[in-house]
Amino acid sequence: MIYVYDGSYEGVLSTIFSTFQRGKEAHDMVVESQYQPGLFHEPTFVTTDAAHARRVLKGMEKRCGQEVVRLMYEAFLSEQAGIEMLLYQFVRLAVESPENVLHNFREPCVLKLHQIGRQIHREVHRMHAFVRFQQTNDGLFVAMIAPDYNVLPLLPPHFVARYPAFCWLIYDTRRHYGIYHQQQQVDYITLQTHQHHQLAQALLTASEKDYQQLWKTYFKSVDIPERRNLKLHLQHVPKRYWKYLIEKS
Amino acid sequence: MKQSTEQKLSMLADAAKYDVSCSSSGSKRTNTKDGLGNATGMGICHTYTQDGRCVSLLKILLTNHCIFDCAYCVSRRSNDVQRAAFTVQEVVDLTINFYSRNYIEGLFLSSGIFKNADYTMERLVRIAKKLRQEHKFNGYIHLKAIPGTSDELIHEAGLYADRLSVNLEIPSEESLKKVAPEKDYASAYQPMNYLARSIEGYRQEKKLIRHAPTFAPGGQSTQLVIGATPENDRHVLLLANSLYQQQQLKRVYYSGYVPVSEDTRLPVITTPPLLRENRLYQADWLMRVYGFSVHELVDDQHLYLDEEVDPKLAFALRHPELFPVDINRADYEMILRVPGIGVKSAKKIVQARQFGKLRQEHLTKIGVVWKRTQYFVVTADQQYHWLEMKPEALRQRILGEKTTPKNTTQLSLF
Ligand code: SF4
Numbered sequence: 001m002i003y004v005y006d007g008s009y010e011g012v013l014s015t016i017f018s019t020f021q022r023g024k025e026a027h028d029m030v031v032e033s034q035y036q037p038g039l040f041h042e043p044t045f046v047t048t049d050a051a052h053a054r055r056v057l058k059g060m061e062k063r064c065g066q067e068v069v070r071l072m073y074e075a076f077l078s079e080q081a082g083i084e085m086l087l088y089q090f091v092r093l094a095v096e097s098p099e100n101v102l103h104n105f106r107e108p109c110v111l112k113l114h115q116i117g118r119q120i121h122r123e124v125h126r127m128h129a130f131v132r133f134q135q136t137n138d139g140l141f142v143a144m145i146a147p148d149y150n151v152l153p154l155l156p157p158h159f160v161a162r163y164p165a166f167c168w169l170i171y172d173t174r175r176h177y178g179i180y181h182q183q184q185q186v187d188y189i190t191l192q193t194h195q196h197h198q199l200a201q202a203l204l205t206a207s208e209k210d211y212q213q214l215w216k217t218y219f220k221s222v223d224i225p226e227r228r229n230l231k232l233h234l235q236h237v238p239k240r241y242w243k244y245l246i247e248k249s
Numbered sequence: 250m251k252q253s254t255e256q257k258l259s260m261l262a263d264a265a266k267y268d269v270s271c272s273s274s275g276s277k278r279t280n281t282k283d284g285l286g287n288a289t290g291m292g293i294c295h296t297y298t299q300d301g302r303c304v305s306l307l308k309i310l311l312t313n314h315c316i317f318d319c320a321y322c323v324s325r326r327s328n329d330v331q332r333a334a335f336t337v338q339e340v341v342d343l344t345i346n347f348y349s350r351n352y353i354e355g356l357f358l359s360s361g362i363f364k365n366a367d368y369t370m371e372r373l374v375r376i377a378k379k380l381r382q383e384h385k386f387n388g389y390i391h392l393k394a395i396p397g398t399s400d401e402l403i404h405e406a407g408l409y410a411d412r413l414s415v416n417l418e419i420p421s422e423e424s425l426k427k428v429a430p431e432k433d434y435a436s437a438y439q440p441m442n443y444l445a446r447s448i449e450g451y452r453q454e455k456k457l458i459r460h461a462p463t464f465a466p467g468g469q470s471t472q473l474v475i476g477a478t479p480e481n482d483r484h485v486l487l488l489a490n491s492l493y494q495q496q497q498l499k500r501v502y503y504s505g506y507v508p509v510s511e512d513t514r515l516p517v518i519t520t521p522p523l524l525r526e527n528r529l530y531q532a533d534w535l536m537r538v539y540g541f542s543v544h545e546l547v548d549d550q551h552l553y554l555d556e557e558v559d560p561k562l563a564f565a566l567r568h569p570e571l572f573p574v575d576i577n578r579a580d581y582e583m584i585l586r587v588p589g590i591g592v593k594s595a596k597k598i599v600q601a602r603q604f605g606k607l608r609q610e611h612l613t614k615i616g617v618v619w620k621r622t623q624y625f626v627v628t629a630d631q632q633y634h635w636l637e638m639k640p641e642a643l644r645q646r647i648l649g650e651k652t653t654p655k656n657t658t659q660l661s662l663f
Contacts, residue, residue, distance in 0.1 A: 133349065214343065222263070
C-alpha cells in the first residue's frame, strides 16, 4: 500500500497509525506535494490527526522509554529520503518485539536511526557554535543560517537559556523561516523578502562593525604559524559554513 | 602614543596564545532570567585556528608587562617586545560584546606580573567580579592564578571564576630554576593546594545546602611545557598523574615548546614537538577516560611513548597475553582496551550483546575500526589470527597500512 500524507511530522505519525488501524502494510509513504499518480496502485490519503500521532508516540514511549520520542522527531528533521519508511520499520519492530529494541544495534533500522540522530546532534552542535549574531539599530540580534538538516526547531532551548534578556532572530535562509525570541517566548516567523542573505549594513548599530573588526583581529592574533595544519582546520570548520563566520569573510 | 583597543587586542591575544588550554567544559552555571550566558558543561568551540585548535574563549593577557624573566615566555622582562595593558573596562566590554554575538563561551584571562602577584591578581579578580555582578554574566570565566598570590585573593577569584589554573610550565623544579630564576614549585603548589581544599570544601557544602555559593565549579587545571627542558614522558606523565590524584586537577595541558626566542637558556629547535605533544594527550586521555593507570603507559623500560603508534596500540603490542578479547564475554574495561574501539563503541557493544551474539558485521556497523580491531578480538564468527602473529610483525603490518604522514595526525578528540 502506498500512503500519501501532508509532509508534517504529525502526518508521518498519523500514517503509521493508519497502517496499523487498517492492517495494511506500507510499501511507501509519499508527501502529497510530491506525489505522482501511478497506473498500478491506488494510494491511501491519510488525514493528519493529532490524537493519532500522540497515540503512536505514547505507545513508543511505553515500549522504548522517553528517549525514543526525541530520537524519532530528530530523525524526521533530517529530511533524508525515505525517513518515513525508516520510522515506520522502527515502530513495527518495536511493536512486534517483546523487549525494548531501542538499543538493539543488531537491527539495521535501529542502527540507522541512531546514526541519523547523531548526524542531527552534530548539526545542532555546529549551529550552537557557528551562529553569529549581528546587532541592529533597534537592539535585535540577528543570525542567518542554512543548516544541512532542518534543525531550527531544536535550537530554542540552548539560545533561550543563553540570551533570555535579548530579542533575537535566527533565520534559516534555505528553508525560509526563522525563530524569533522575545521575553522568553519563541515564535516561528517568515520574512517577506528573500534578500536577507546579507543584512543591510544600514540596519546595523554603529558599533557592530567595530566588534566584527575586533573579532577578526582576535582570530588573526591567535594563529600560531609554526603549528599550522589546514587539513585539521577544514575538518573542524568545513568550507560550507564559512559564509556565516565573520572571522572567515 | 596611545594604543587603540584593537592594537592592544592584537598584542595581548598574541601573547596569550601559547597557553594551550581553551576548554570551556566541565562547569555548570545556570543563567538568570535577566542575565547573559551560561555554562552548559559541554563546552563549545566557536571556531578553530588555522592549526586546528579550538577557539572557545576570549583568551587574552591583561598585560604583557612582566617583572619576571622566564626564558620560555615571550613576555619575559628581557625580551624586546612592545608592551600593552588593557583597562578593566576594556576587557569587560570585549567579553560582553563577543559573548552577545555568540563568538565565545567566555573569558580566559591571564597576565604578566606587574609590580607583584597580588597587585596583578587583584585586577583579574576585579574584572571577573564586574562581569558577574554588574553585567550578570553567567558565561565561562577562566582566571589564571598568579603564582605567589595570597590565599584571600585566590579565594575571591574562586567565587567568580569557573576554572582557575596555576601553570607549572616546566615539568621539574630543577629545570624550572634554570629557565625561570624568580619561580619555584612552592609558589605554584601553594595556590594549587589551597584551591584543591576549597573546591572540595565547597562541593561538600553544596551537597548539604543547595544555595551555597559555587567555588570554581569547573575545577583547576595546569599547563606543562614539553620539549624546552630534558624531562622524559615517564616523568611528565607521573607528574600529571600525581596532579590528578593529589590536587584533583580537571585537566593537565601539554604545550609543545614553540621557540619564541634565542634565549640561550633553551634548546635551539625549529619546530615544536607536535607529535610528542599529541602522544602525551592521547596517554592523558587514556588515563582520564579509559581507566588506564600511568604504569600501563610508561615504565622504566619505556621512558618515552611510542612515536610510531598511539599509546593504546602500543599497550596492546606490549601485552599479547591479554589478547584476544572476546567481544561477547569480556568486561567493559577490557573491551575499552582493544585498539580501534572507542568509548561509544564499547558501550554499544555491551548493550547490543544482550540481544544476541555479535559478529564482525555488527561491530563494523557499531563504528568499530575493524581494520585495527581485527587482530585483537574474537567475535561470534571470526577466526582469530593473532596467535600466529608476533607483536613485532603486527606492528610492521599496521605501520605499513598507514597512509597519512604521521606528524599530521592530531587527535580530533581535543
Ligand atoms: S611570570 Fe609569566 S608572564 Fe612573566 S615571564 Fe614568566 S611566564 Fe611570562
